[in-house]
Amino acid sequence: MKDLIKKGFALSLGLVLLSREQVEKSVTQLVNKGEVPASEAKELVNELIEKGEEQQRLLEDKIREQIKKLLIEINIASKEDLQQLEQRLQKLEQRD
Template sequence: MMIDLLKKGLALGLGFAIVSKEQIEKTVDELVKKGEVSVSDSKDLVNDLVQKGEEQQKEINAKMQEQIQKLLVELKIPTHADMERLEKRIADLENQVGNIHTHTPGND
């Protein structure tokens, strides 16, 4: 959910627009009607624009992931792996305390 908000914010802030294949096809069809693009070239143009859009989206996603990771490190926010490590450590310590308590004379 937060990632979606970041994507939308980044897309708006940088002027990127995520365009669907249908929107691209509609625009290219208009160019064909105006005679600016031939019918034979229109399919290649649609495919090229869709491919470039997908590549740009992948680049944006990679950059966003990188920036998010940097931000998490800067803010010292623990990762999921950090939390799992801490939970395991706590469980191990609880077991050790339980064992000490069980084996202490007079605690029978």
């Protein structure tokens, strides 16, 4: 079962962006080749989908983190910075 999980994990990395239908098709092919017992196919599909979604979330988090770092490095104002400037401007306009 551990080897199956390892194969499934490796497969899930490649299937991150694939639909459930495509994952089921891939697992069916593994069952037909005798690499996965039919009794474990549904469980494997669910595991692959969960791991794929988890990998996608991790990738998205890393991308967000890298974008934030890049924006800081190139010194671009954040949404929060712009909101603060807008509030200051509104206060100044109200004084007049």
